[in-house]
Amino acid sequence: MGDTIASLRIGESGIIEDFSLDVIPLCLLEMGCLPGKEVSLIQIAPLKDPLYIKVNGSHLAIRKEMADLINITKL
Amino acid sequence: MKNNAVLNVALVGNPNTGKTSLFNQLTGLKQKVGNYPGITVDKKHGKCKISDELTAEIVDLPGTYSINPQTLDETIVLETLLNTNNESYPDAVIVVAEVENLKRNLLLFSQIKDLQIPTILAINMSDQMERKGIDIDIAALKTALKTEIVLISSRKNKGIDILKNELANYKNWNTETLANISTKIDAKYFKELETTFLENSLYKSWLLITQQEYCLFLTEEQNNKINAFKTDIEKIKKYQHKETIFRYQRINEILKTTYKIDKSKATDLRSKLDSVLTHKIWGYVIFAVVLLLIFQSIFEWASFPMDLIDSVFANLSELAKTNLPEGVFTNLIAEGIIPGIGGVLIFIPQIAILFLFISLLEETGYMSRVVFLMDKIMRKFGMSGKSIIPLISGTACAIPAIMASRNISNWKERLITILVVPFTTCSARLPVYAILIALIIPSKRVFGIFNLQGLTLMALYLLGFTAAICSAILLNNILKVKSKSFFIIEMPNYKVPSIKNVFYEVVEKTKAFILGAGKIILALSIVLWFLASNGTSAYKNAEKYVPTLEENSNLDTEALQKKIASYKLENSYIGTMGKFIEPVIEPLGYDWKIGIALISSFAAREVFVGALATIYSVESEGEDVGTIKERMGAEINTKTGLKRFNFATGMSLLLFYAFAMQCIGTLAIVKRETKSWKWPILQLSGMGALAYIAAFIAYNILK
Incomplete structure (x- = not known):
C-alpha cells in the first residue's frame, strides 16, 4: 500500500512491483533490481541516506530519492 | 620464435571479480599501460605466451556491469568490442565472472556472447565454492550457455593453464547467440x-x-x-x-x-563488519583513524627516502662540477639536469605510499563503505560520496584524482569535485611546504608528543580541505547546471587484499606519474637553467663591468666573484623576468628571486624548490653547493638586512602555494574532462586571486 524501498526498516524486505521506466535508470535494472525480485534493507547510512540494500543477489547502495520511486509489497 | 602468431584477447568482467588479478597472472611483469587513442583512459595490456606458436596480446578492459556504458571508462568496452577497425579488436573474449554472484555476471556475458565474437567464461574465486556452499553443474551450464567454461582462482593461480589451453583452441568455440x-x-x-x-x-x-x-x-x-x-x-x-x-x-x-x-x-562476516564499519559513530571514528594513519605514514615513512634522494642529488651535482671539465655542458648537467631529475624522483616515496593505501582500501572493499558513509555529508557541499576517492587521491596528485571522478554519474557533482580537487595538498606542494616550514618553524615539541613542524604541515592539509569544501559550497550555490542524478554503488564483499595486485597498482600509478609529470619538471628545469645562465648584454659584460664599480674596488677575488655572479643572475633572462614582476609581488614580501621561482613554478609547483636551488647555485658559482635548505636559510633581504625567508614571508609563501593553481598538467586534464576552457580558466583565476589575497593579508599582519 504505497510502500517503497525507502519505507523499509532495517532487516525488512519486500517484492519489487512494476516501476515506471522513465525514472529508473537502465543500470539499476542491469544490477539486478527487477520487478518481482525480493529486496531487503541491510543498513541505512548514519544521516538516513543512502540505503544499503540487497536485491537479486547484489549488494547495492542507492540514494533515498531513488529508493522512494521503487514501489514494493512488504513481506 | 619467429612468425609467432599474435592473438588479441580482451578481458571483460564486472568490477570486483578479480579480473585484474587474472590479468596480472596472465601477463606478469610484461604488462604495459598506454592510452586509448583520443582519451585518457588507461589501457592495460600485456603479452602472454599461450604455446610455442601462439602469443596472446591481452587487454584488460575497464570493469563494467553491462556493455551499455555509464562512464567514460566503460565506453572503452563498447568501443573495443564494436569497432572492428580498433587495434585491440579481440579475436577472443574472456568474460571473468565471480562465483558468488554469477547471475549478475552472466548478464554481461550474455550481451557479449550475442555479439558473436568467440567468447569464453572464466568463473573466478572457484576455490571458495565449497566454503560458501555453492555447487555448479559445469557440464550442464556449458550446454545451456553454449560456451566453454573454465573454473579459475586467479589469486591462487589455479586454472590459469587450462584457460590458456582453451584459448589456443578459440577458433572452435561456439559463437551462437545466447538470448535471442x-x-x-x-x-x-x-x-x-x-x-x-x-x-x-x-x-x-x-x-x-x-x-x-x-x-x-x-x-x-x-x-x-x-x-x-x-x-x-x-x-x-x-x-x-x-x-x-x-x-x-x-x-x-x-x-x-x-x-x-x-x-x-553463508557466513555473516560481511554483515558483522558492515555493522561496525558503517556504524553511525564507529564508522566515522574508524574512517578518521584510517585517514590519520595514511597521512602519518606518508610523512614518517617517506621522510627518510626523500632526504636520501635530496642529498644524493646534491652530492651528484657537486661531483659533476668537480670532476667534469669546466664548460657549458658540465653546467647543464650539474645545474640543470641533475637537480631536475632529483626534483622528479623526490616524489616517488610519497606517491607510492599514498597509492599503496588507496589501493589497499579499494582492494579490501572498504572504500565503498566510506562512499556510503560520506555521501549525505558530501551532498551538502554539492558533491557525492564518490568524491571522497578523488579528494583522497588528490593528496598524491590532482591529475589521477580528476580522472577518478569519472565514476560520479551526476554531472554537477562531478564538475564541483573536479573544480575543488586542486585545493587538496598534493605531493607537489610538499617539498615547497617542507622547505619553508623547516626554515620558519622551529622544530620543537608541543604537548609532549607533537612536533610543531608536523602540526604546521597538518594545519596546511586541513587548510587545503577546508578551501576545497568552502569553494564547493560556493560553487554549489552559484553553478546552474541541470543534471539527472542517480547514485548506485556496489557494496562488494570484504576481501583480504592481494599483495600482487596492490604491488602492480602502486608500480603502475607511480610510473605513470613520474613519466607524465616528470617530463614537464625535467624540461622546465633545463629551460630554467638556460634562462638563468644566459642574458642580455649586461649579463655578458658582467666580468668586465662589475670590477670597475667603485663600491667593489676593495674586494678580494672571492668576494668579487660573488658580486659578479649575482650581477649576472640579476641580468639573466630569468632575472629580468623576476625583476619585471617584482612590483606585483613585493606587497606579498617577495623579491625578484622568489619572483623567478614563482614564474617557473607556474607550470608545476614543485619547481619552486628546484628553481631556488638553481638560482642560488648559479649565484654561488664555484663554492660548495650545499643543500637547498642551507642556501635558502643564508639568503638575506637586501632592504631590511634580515633573513629573506623570515616568518612573514614564509607564511605568505605557504598560503600562496596552498591556494594557487600552479599546475599545467591539472589545467590540461580539467580542460579534457570538462571539454571546455571555461572551467580551467575559472580555476586558474579564482585560485590565483585567493592565493594573492591570502598571502597579502598574512604578510602584512605578520611583518
Missing part, C-alpha cells in the same frame, strides 16, 4: 532492424542504435542510416528495459538447474 532478443520483445521491429543492417549481427545493430552517441567510430554514412532508423526514442528505451528483464529471465532459467547454493553455509 528479437522474438521476445517485438519480432517485427527487430526483423526490420536485422534486414536494414545486414552487415552486422542483430545485437550489434541494436547496440549501435541504442548507444550511437558513444560509438565515435561510426562514419557519417553509418550515422545517417542509424538516425533514419531511430525514429521512436521512447520505444527504444522501453525495449532496452525489456531486453534486460528478458536476459535475466533466461539466466534465471539456466541457473535454476545448474547452480545451487546452500544458504546455511
